[in-house]
Amino acid sequence: SQKIEQNSEALNIQEGKTATLTCNYTNYSPAYLQWYRQDPGRGPVFLLLIRENEKEKRKERLKVTFDTTLKQSLFHITASQPADSATYLCALVWYGGSQGNLIFGKGTKLSVKP
């Protein structure tokens, strides 16, 4: 069965540094990966999507990479700020039927200290 892992449960960094979060998967090659942000007591909010034929995607201070050889996606937040503190979820999408399949990682809780 398909598995997805976010290596760190928690990541603590200093303001201004680059935060790098990791998402690894096994088995089927995904059609794409999605990244979400979740604040405490709230629903996840979509941030970025990267397709299997894309190496890198950027949105403001966010950057996502996708390495199908390593079966890994990296999520970077440059010039991090305390307001970036949240839990970040990756979600893997693959197609093996009419409706497709999606699973979420358990998330990495990022804390950015001033």
Next chain:
Amino acid sequence: DVKVTQSSRYLVKRTGEKVFLECVQDMDHENMFWYRQDPGLGLRLIYFSYDVKMKEKGDIPEGYSVSREKKERFSLILESASTNQTSMYLCASTPPSGRRGETQYFGPGTRLLVL
């Protein structure tokens, strides 16, 4: 902006009660989903629906049922609530592409406590 709303933010129920969780989306999305989220287990799919009156079991459907009588509304029903159903319940919808893997728009969540 897509808006997904859930009927309650917090709910306290007793074991054995029948519980209804309501979700409404205002963007004419065809696909709607119910997840539960627990510490250490992440988001797990309970049921999803890709059309009115259609439903599909997710990964953990036991103890739950769903209803989709109108396109904008997707209800999760706990037939007889148990303490192990204490959790955060999240509803989501996706744009009308007919595929499950599209970007998910989540509601704010309902934190359910079963005593």
